[in-house]
Amino acid sequence: MAKRVLLIEDEPNIIEAVRFILSRDGWSVDTHADGATALSAVARRVPDVIVLDAMLPGRSGFEILRDLRGDSKTADIPVLMLTARGQQKDRDMAARNGANRFMTKPFSNAEMLACVQELYAATQSPGA
Template structure:
């Protein structure tokens, strides 16, 4: 199973180390930025699955960075949890109004933080969670790296597995080839868009009797649906 990527934006060493230890212990791959400039650079290089963002940073505010992220189409939907010592109700409202998905006040419970991150990813990026996903007669178990179609085990290669898991997590939604490249293989993956067609063709073959779940939307891309095309 691919580890969800967490970007920690925190300049206090003790808190940063606690965050790193907590998230790694929960199975998240973590990177650290100590200021807004570093955070911008790391996000430009590759999108994480979630950002834990401190309010007060040495070169700017986390709130300013959050505003930037929400204005950029590439990062507008990036899950962000604000971490701050500010506990006043108006500060929480301000952070949420700027687009924060959640808000945790220091000092925080590590278990609560992990639970909030996992809950956020279940809402906004279910394809990176550890829970089994089902849609129609298809089940994808990320923990065991197993797939079943109509209760029949099916062997998939890594690319097919990642593609199917993403599609099962987002049924009925239409994705372009470029979006599938970004979401399944990574934000900065340099693969030709026609490669997606090859993986789609292989996945359909592997799904056998349920190959019709992977539907082509002419001139747009693909969607995953149990209904007729």
């Protein structure tokens, strides 16, 4: 069974870059571009890892993250918060809301792949 990542992102160039990077490594990559319906996309797809943009149409990634962490069905899914805004306040807000990792755009292909692999591996270790 393929490892599944859900990319919640509204920028087409980022979507294609992340899809390419991860699918080349054997990941099944689903995408969703609307913040307002992101939670239902997570429930439908039940990913192993979520890559979540902070700024989305309809609803912010920070609000989505807070709701994911508040629901027992999604609370343990690793989340990589992805944003063009890398100020300390954004990092703090991501950490407060339960992000496992935080990455700013632009990112390197190797950095994206390594981060998603690490988040997945942490869920596979005994006791996770």
